[in-house]
Structures are given as structure tokens and as C-alpha cells.
Amino acid sequence: MMSESNKEGAALNQVDQQLIPGQSARFKKQIEFILEVDKLKHVLRQTILMDRSRRENSAEHSWHVALLVFLLAEHSKETDIDLLHVMKMLVIHDLVEIDAGDTYCYDDKGRQDQHQREEIAADRIFGLLPADQAAEFRALWDEFEKRETAESRFANALDRVQPLLHNYFTDGQTWQENNINSRQVHARMRPVKAGAPDLWDYVNTLIDDAVGKGFLAG
Amino acid sequence: MMSESNKEGAALNQVDQQLIPGQSARFKKQIEFILEVDKLKHVLRQTILMDRSRRENSAEHSWHVALLVFLLAEHSKETDIDLLHVMKMLVIHDLVEIDAGDTYCYDDKGRQDQHQREEIAADRIFGLLPADQAAEFRALWDEFEKRETAESRFANALDRVQPLLHNYFTDGQTWQENNINSRQVHARMRPVKAGAPDLWDYVNTLIDDAVGKGFLAG
Numbered sequence: 187m188m189s190e191s192n193k194e195g196a197a198l199n200q201v202d203q204q205l206i207p208g209q210s211a212r213f214k215k216q217i218e219f220i221l222e223v224d225k226l227k228h229v230l231r232q233t234i235l236m237d238r239s240r241r242e243n244s245a246e247h248s249w250h251v252a253l254l255v256f257l258l259a260e261h262s263k264e265t266d267i268d269l270l271h272v273m274k275m276l277v278i279h280d281l282v283e284i285d286a287g288d289t290y291c292y293d294d295k296g297r298q299d300q301h302q303r304e305e306i307a308a309d310r311i312f313g314l315l316p317a318d319q320a321a322e323f324r325a326l327w328d329e330f331e332k333r334e335t336a337e338s339r340f341a342n343a344l345d346r347v348q349p350l351l352h353n354y355f356t357d358g359q360t361w362q363e364n365n366i367n368s369r370q371v372h373a374r375m376r377p378v379k380a381g382a383p384d385l386w387d388y389v390n391t392l393i394d395d396a397v398g399k400g401f402l403a404g
Numbered sequence: 405m406m407s408e409s410n411k412e413g414a415a416l417n418q419v420d421q422q423l424i425p426g427q428s429a430r431f432k433k434q435i436e437f438i439l440e441v442d443k444l445k446h447v448l449r450q451t452i453l454m455d456r457s458r459r460e461n462s463a464e465h466s467w468h469v470a471l472l473v474f475l476l477a478e479h480s481k482e483t484d485i486d487l488l489h490v491m492k493m494l495v496i497h498d499l500v501e502i503d504a505g506d507t508y509c510y511d512d513k514g515r516q517d518q519h520q521r522e523e524i525a526a527d528r529i530f531g532l533l534p535a536d537q538a539a540e541f542r543a544l545w546d547e548f549e550k551r552e553t554a555e556s557r558f559a560n561a562l563d564r565v566q567p568l569l570h571n572y573f574t575d576g577q578t579w580q581e582n583n584i585n586s587r588q589v590h591a592r593m594r595p596v597k598a599g600a601p602d603l604w605d606y607v608n609t610l611i612d613d614a615v616g617k618g619f620l621a622g
Contacts (some may be wrong), residue, residue, distance in 0.1 A: 200573060205613055207605040216475055217606075220566075221573060223471065224454040227464045236442040244446045249467035253441065253495050257537070270488035273495075277471050319475070345438055348438075355418060355439060387425040388435075392490055 219314050225284045232290045232360050233349045244280040244288060247348065251276045254344045261384040263342075264336035275330040275341045278323055282307040291374050292366055297319045301331075333377060343381025347389060350375060354392045358401035367403040368393050430534045437532050443502045450508045450578050451567045461499040462506060462557045463564065472562045479560075479602040482554035493548045493559045496541055502523040509592050510584055519549075551595060561599025565607065568593060572610045576619035585621040586611050 201221070203303045206214045229244040255272045259265075280288075285307035289296045329338045350371070353361055361371070371393055379386040396402035419439070424432045447462040473490045477483075498506075503525035507514045530541045548555045568589070571579055579589070589611050597604040614620035 202613075205606070205609045207602055207609070210415070213602070213606070217569070220468075220472065220569060221454055224468070226467075227460065228455070228457075229454055235445055236439055237446070239446075245467045246463045249444075249463045249470065249495065250438075250442070250492070252467065254438065256492055256495075257437065257533075257608075259558065266589070270491065271493050273470070273488065274474055276492075277467065277474075302550055315475075338612070351435070351438060352442075383429070384425055388431070391423045391425070395420075397466065 200274060215316050216319075222311065222314055223284070226281060229280070229283045229288050231288045231349070232358055232364070233352045234351060234360060236355055238356050238359060242352070244283050248277055248280055251341075251344045251348050254348060255341075256339070258344065258376045258382070258385070261382045262336070262340040263381055263383055264340070267336045267340060271326075271337045275326050275338060276344065278326055279330045279341070279345065281311055281323075282327065284311060290364070292364060292370055302371055333380070339377065339381035341381070342377040343385060346375050346378050347382070347385050350389055350392065354396055357399075358396055361396075361402050368397050373404065433532060433534050434537075436455055440529065440532055441499060441502070444499060447498070447506050449506045449567070450582070451570045452578060454519050454570060454573055456577060457572050460570070461500050466495055466498055467564045468515070469559075472566060473559075476562065476600070479600045480554070480558040481599055481601055482558070485558060487556045488542075489555045490562075492557045493544050493556060494562065496544055497542075497548045497559070497563065499529050500545065502529060508582070510582060512587055527570050533571045551598070557595065557599035559599070560595040561603060564596050565600070565603050568607055568610065572614055575617075576614055579614075581621050583621070586615050589620065 201214055201218050203209050203211070203214050206217070226248070227243055227245040230241045231244060231247060233247065235242055254274050255269055255276060257329065259269060282304040286300070286303040289300045289303075291297075293375055308324060308327055310328070313321045314320075315323060330341055333339055333342050334398045353359075353371075360366075372390075373385070375393075377391050378389050393402065397404045419432055419436050421427050421432050424435070444466070445461055445463040448459045448460060449465055451460045451461055451465065452458065470491050473487055473494060477487060496547070500522040504518070504521040507518045507521075509515075526545055528543060530538045530545070532538075533541060547553055548559055551557050551560050571577075571589075578584075590608075593604070593607050593611075596607050611620065615622045
């Protein structure tokens with residue numbers, strides 16, 4: 187009953203401007219963007235779900251970290267921050283993966299051209315939006331990537347902590363499958379220190395415990 | 405390699421208070437909540453993805469509507485609203501489905517006891533949080549359900565519009581499978597009028613067009 191082929195391209199073409207209220211070109215672009223970003227639900231990450239049944243996709247991850255923004259706000263290093271801004275960043279931070287794919291954080295080869303691939307993706311995907319919103323979304327993504335503001339440091343901390351919890355509470359299955367060691371995980375987690383020191387303490391304890399229990403190489 | 409059994413219960417028990425910084429009971433509850441809400445990724449909705457490949461889950465839906473909050477903010481009936489509050493509501497609005505399941509909006513029988521089932525679920529799930537956050541999350545969910553504030557009316561409008569777009573742009577596949585007619589869809593979409601009149605105009609046009617094209621019964 188369900189087709190295997192990707193019909194999203196076709197669906198995009200179906201946004202009929204005649205049916206848009208006032209035939210607004212702006213509103214049409216917003217609707218097309220809504221249809222386009224649906225593709226994030228198909229981007230699979232290395233992370234597995236807590237019940238180990240399957241890999242997580244980037245839309246699910248983005249939702250989970252958006253929830254962490256207000257659940258864990260008290261753990262932000264700088265507490266007088268704009269949480270709406272943090273949530274916006276996290277909701278859109280992975281959209282570039284629609285074109286660039288999810289690059290595994292320990293894939294050194296893939297990471298060499300990751301930024302270049304994602305810049306091209308950002309140009310196309312955010313370019314679908316009305317100009318002012320294209321600029322707003324692109325600025326949010328750039329800010330997230332640069333980690334120079336308090337909001338982006340907290341956002342990056344949450345983005346690192348969530349998969350760490352998945353890895354730890356599934357006994358390091360993904361770490362083992364990819365021969366990851368504790369030094370690699372420590373290095374990957376460094377932004378947590380800058381954005382959320384309490385969480386950094388917990389992360390370090392979990393890494394040490396994982397090594398002690400033998401499901402993460404020392 | 406991946407187990408079919410649900411190991412989430414086991415994972416929850418693995419939150420070892422000895423490993424929590426300062427052995428904080430509060431922080432332990434926050435971590436347990438993060439693990440628990442992962443289950444939302446397993447709750448399947450009737451809505452199918454835009455490429456028709458599979459059903460959408462409630463975590464993906466929650467992410468998609470969170471993005472609509474700032475993409476479509478200009479279409480809110482009342483524009484001077486707290487968008488962070490809207491985002492919080494939408495990020496947590498479906499968590500009760502972890503216990504109560506997704507009730508199809510046109511399932512009249514299932515909807516008879518939906519509220520009762522969801523209240524019980526809310527008690528358990530939000531009850532996992534530290535008391536102040538349990539109260540905050542529960543108040544957000546109650547506000548969303550009651551639709552008495554400008555923020556909750558806009559949130560509900562977005563929650564209705566997103567699946568309408570999925571249905572329309574997949575040629576009404578789910579409508580047809582469930583023998584849904586346009587009067588049922590109109591009734592289901594009424595909250596869009598109260599929260600986002602521009603979107604309500606578009607919804608009506610799409611419903612009429614779907615009937616005209618023969619993929620929604622009149």
C-alpha cells in the first residue's frame with residue numbers, strides 16, 4: 187500500500203499558489219518549507235533508542251533536546267539566557283542533514299568536509315524560506331555552530347548530553363560497534379563543560395563508570 | 405543485533421544515584437524523565453509521512469509543530485503572545501500518549517474515555533519530575549487542553565494544521581483508509597479558526613480542493 191519511492195519532490199510541486207490565501211508568495215514558501223523539513227524524519231543517526239529497537243532519527247533527536255532546554259535550564263552555566271532562542275536553535279540545528287546526512291561524530295574522514303557540505307545544504311534549505319526568515323534561520327544555525335553566545339553554548343551542551351545518555355543507558359552498544367574509546371567520548375563532550383558544568387560532572391562520571399563496567403574502552 | 409524486547413524499564417532502574425553529582429534526588433528525577441520520554445518515539449499516529457513510506461510517531465510530530473511556532477508566528481490571531489510558552493506546550497503536549505496511546509481524532513469510541521485515560525497518564529508521567537517541574541509541566545498540558553489562553557489557541561491551531569497538510573499532500577490516503585468525510589475534517593479543524601484565521605482560510609480551501617479532486621468524501 188505504501189510506496190517505497192520518495193514522492194516528496196512531487197508533493198512540493200503540488201503547492202498550488204492558486205489555493206494560497208491572497209495567493210501570497212510568502213505563505214507559499216512557508217508551506218513548502220513545512221513539507222521539505224518533513225525529510226528530517228528520514229535522517230538516521232548512529233544513536234539507538236533507549237529500548238535498543240532501532241536507530242534514532244534527527245527529528246526525534248531534535249524534539250528530545252528541545253524538551254531538555256526547559257527541563258534542564260537550571261543547569262545552564264549562564265542562567266540569564268533566552269530559552270526561546272535556545273529552543274529555536276535546537277529545533278532547526280539538524281535541518282542541514284536533509285541534504286548533508288548525519289555525520290557520525292567519530293567519523294574523522296566524514297568530518298573533514300562536513301562543514302562544507304552543511305554550508306551548501308544550509309544555502310539550499312534555508313533559501314526556501316521568505317528572505318527575512320531565511321536570514322533568521324541561517325543566523326540561528328550559524329550561532330549554534332560557532333558556540334560564541336551563552337545560548338549556543340547551552341544548546342550545544344544539550345546536543346552532546348542527549349546521545350551520551352542514550353549510549354550509556356544502552357550499555358554502550360554504539361560505542362562498541364564503532365570501537366570508540368573514552369578519550370574520544372571525552373573530547374566529544376568538551377562543549378558540555380562550557381555550557382552546563384553540572385552536566386559535565388555527570389558526563390565524566392558516566393564515562394568512567396562505562397569504562398569500569400567494560401562497555402567503553404579506556 | 406538489536407533486541408525486540410522493551411528494555412526501557414530496565415534502563416530506568418539503572419539510574420544510579422551514586423553516580424549523580426551530589427547524589428541529588430532532583431537531578432536523578434530529571435535524568436529518569438529524559439529516559440522515560442524516549443518512549444514517545446514509539447507512539448505511532450495515523451498520519452503518514454509526506455513520502456508515504458510509514459506512519460509518523462508523536463515525537464516527530466511534536467518536533468514538526470514546535471518548528472511551526474516560529475515559522476508561522478505571524479499567523480497567530482493574537483500576535484503579542486509568549487512563543488516560548490507555546491513551544492513548551494507543544495513539546496510536551498503528547499507525552500500522555502506514552503501510556504494512553506495516540507487516539508485517532510475520528511475514533512468516536514476511543515475518544516469517549518480519552519480524557520480520562522490521559523489524565524491518569526499525566527499523573528504518572530509528570531509525577532516522575534521534581535514537584536515544581538511536575539506542576540509546571542502539568543499546568544502546560546492542562547492549558548493546552550483547555551484552549552482558554554491565546555498561547556494555547558495558537559498551539560492547538562498548529563497541532564491541527566500539521567496533520568491536515570500531511571493528509572492533503574499525500575492525496576488523503578489516511579482519510580480514505582478510514583472513510584473520513586469533509587464534515588468530519590471541518591469539525592476537527594475548528595480550533596484553527598480561533599488560533600490562526602489565515603491558516604483557517606487555507607485549511608478550508610484545501611478541504612474543498614480535496615473534495616473536488618475526489619480524495620476526500622464530500
